[in-house]
Amino acid sequence: MSSAPSVGRPRSGARRLPTGTARDEILDAAAELFAERGYAATSTRMIAEMVGVRQASLYYHFKTKEQILAELLESTVRPSLEYAAELSGQGLGPAEALHALVVYDVGVLLGARWNVGILYALPEIATEPFARFRAEREQLRLAYRRLVAADRPGTSEVTGDLVFGLVESVIGMRRDLPSLPPRAELQSSVAAAALRLAGLG
Known part of the structure; x- marks a missing residue:
């Protein structure tokens, strides 16, 4: 019996926090994108892709992009x-x-x-x-x-x-x-x- 496909793209080792939770990784990825690309130019989809999760998973932790920035x-x-x-x-x-x-x-x-x-x-x-x-x-x-x-x-x-x-x-x-x-x-x-x-x- 084959295993279910992984959700999202594989997470980058450079972005994985050694002891971080999924919430920590979302915050870390968002911080990088906000600081380097700008807040307006960053979407929740981009954050989810950087972490390697679906947008639905991101919204489980944060309802809005504003909540992440706050x-x-x-x-x-x-x-x-x-x-x-x-x-x-x-x-x-x-x-x-x-x-x-x-x-x-x-x-x-x-x-x-x-x-x-x-x-x-x-x-x-x-x-x-x-x-x-x-x-x-x-x-x-x-x-x-x-x-x-x-x-x-x-x-x-x-x-x-x-x-x-x-x-x-x-x-x-x-x-x-x-x-x-x-x-x-x-x-x-x-x-x-x-x-x-x-x-x-």
């Missing part, structure tokens, strides 16, 4: 937001806490397999499917403002926003530069620059 974007801010909450209970001074958050946040942005942060400026991000991402990113911005202004009443919110922008500048560096310094070196450099910008260095 989850990818949230993964770029939620770990840092949770880390900022942990820092608040550790009794660190403002400079130490800010340094720790910047190092961690830059690590998240650089550590992602694909540079999804370049999609922050998409006009679609202003729509309802991305409301949670926008809210979480704003919470992270406010965490930077609080750290910059801690023990320094009257500090302009703009300074905190500048530090936040400095951290996110690594997204553009990752896109534009042919090579980056080692991750730890870049994390340290951005954190030192953030402290100077905040007047805490």
